[in-house]
Amino acid sequence: MVTAPSIPSPTVRDTHRSTLAPLVVPDRLLLGPGPSNAHPQVIAAMNHQPLGHLDPDYLAMMDEVQELLRYTWQTDHELTYAIAGTGSAAMEATLANAIEPGDRVLVAVKGYFGHRLVNMAQRYGAEVVTIQKPWGEAFTLEEITAALKTHQPAVMAIVHAETSTGVRQPLEGVGAACREQGCLLVVDTVTSLGGVPIFLDDWQVDLAYSCSQKGLSCAPGISPFTMGPRAVEKLERRAKPVANWYLDAALLRQYWGSARVYHHTAPINLTYALREALRLLAEEGLEARWQRHQSTAEYLWAGLAELGLSCHVPQEFRLPTLTTVRVPDGVDAKAVGRQLLTEHNIEVGGGLGELAGRVWRIGLMGHNSDPQHVDTLLQALKTVLD
Ligand SMILES: Cc1ncc(COP(=O)(O)O)c(C=O)c1O
Structure with a gap:
């Protein structure tokens, strides 16, 4: 009679086990291409x-x-x-x-x-x-x-x-x-x-x-x-x-x-x-909401111009929800983004594809389309660029 080989029963491995502390999520202002802060x-x-x-x-x-x-x-x-x-x-x-x-x-x-x-x-x-x-x-x-x-x-x-x-x-x-x-x-x-x-x-x-x-x-x-x-x-x-x-x-x-x-x-x-x-x-109503996005974006564009920064898209075709800002010569776009995040808790996006390293992407969307957030961002951007 052939006896079946004994198969050892598996034991629980602790290799990937960790004793994490309960989740803590940092409080960020999300002014990039999305996600935006939820209401x-x-x-x-x-x-x-x-x-x-x-x-x-x-x-x-x-x-x-x-x-x-x-x-x-x-x-x-x-x-x-x-x-x-x-x-x-x-x-x-x-x-x-x-x-x-x-x-x-x-x-x-x-x-x-x-x-x-x-x-x-x-x-x-x-x-x-x-x-x-x-x-x-x-x-x-x-x-x-x-x-x-x-x-x-x-x-x-x-x-x-x-x-x-x-x-x-x-x-x-x-x-x-x-x-x-x-x-x-x-x-x-x-x-x-x-x-x-x-x-x-x-x-x-x-x-x-x-x-x-x-x-x-x-x-x-x-x-x-x-x-x-x-x-x-x-x-x-x-x-x-x-x-x-x-x-x-x-x-x-x-x-x-x-x-x-x-x-x-x-x-x-x-x-x-x-x-x-x-x-x-x-x-809020659609028209009021669209108007809020437009006026907040125009406020941002004016503030960027005061900082000497220019937008990549002509105003006629510029989105109120997402602004691409040209990175000035000699400025490291990624380093600025990192500093905004780590020192000011603000996220902005970098350029994608053809525009990588050439623009920042600033999103003012939904609840975040608020002139107070524009002030916060412009202040932080000025500090970082200075
Ligand atoms: C224009 C456009 N289409 C599609 C997508 C894909 O959406 P998701 O990242 O939510 O999958 C994005 C994401 O940013 C987008 O901006």
Whole structure:
């Protein structure tokens, strides 16, 4: 008889065990490209026990979030909800649902996030064509219309607020031009929602996405997504299902819509947070909020000029939510950023991609769009630069 070799039972290893003290998070002023500080009432809203993801009170909250998102985006799109994930997940959701393998997709690239759109669209089997602009410039409607005519894409994607450059892309007329060519329009509103005027329906945008941690002053991890009737029609005509199960709008709509079919365990506490963030936005009113962002940004631009610093983007196309400031010759951009953080508790961003080392990125978004924060930053910047 053969006896089975005895297998030693595993013992718990203490190799990675540590006796950490309870968490302490430093108090920072986040004036970079995001995340921004969450509103204190948003943090308070998160501080509740989770409900079940099919609890009637939670389902009612989901409806409220949808309605508030429609207001924030100025859209009647029925399919408007929040994706469990950061802005990149919502970005991926728009592309996954809009693109069928082999579709030609036109991406207007004028910064880092345009390149991300290209990369993602390629992964969904698109034949991607691009138009490009130097980092710091916006496309004209004529340039976009000409590219649509030349390439005849099935989908066009463009970033409204390019966080890497601080450029606001005018969108008036782009949706109409896309409709003329029979193509869907995808717009990235990650750094514009809640801080920069957006009229999704008037601009005839078919799909859009955003994030929670910038203009909405919420914690990161839950991201607005919307899809209009033309995009839904394309989704319903697909020969093959959406390649990404988690982000498939045909499945998600069954959870967010009246069927209430389980899809995934929703990020319950982040939904509380987003509801509160959107409620605060509605309480303030969109126009007042956009105006606050604009006037606070103008206050910053004037203060920067007094320090002898110049902005990278011409004022006409400058975002109120994100300003790129040129680093003066001979100044070490990274060292200044480090000093602002360690000595003044203020975070600003460095340049990305082509603008690495050449600009700082200053975000004044949501709750942080406040002239007092501008004063604090300018004072600290002056001290560090002196
Ligand atoms: C314009 C733009 N699109 C997409 C993203 C990706 O969002 P997230 O970092 O939340 O995944 C960002 C992030 O900053 C962004 O600025």
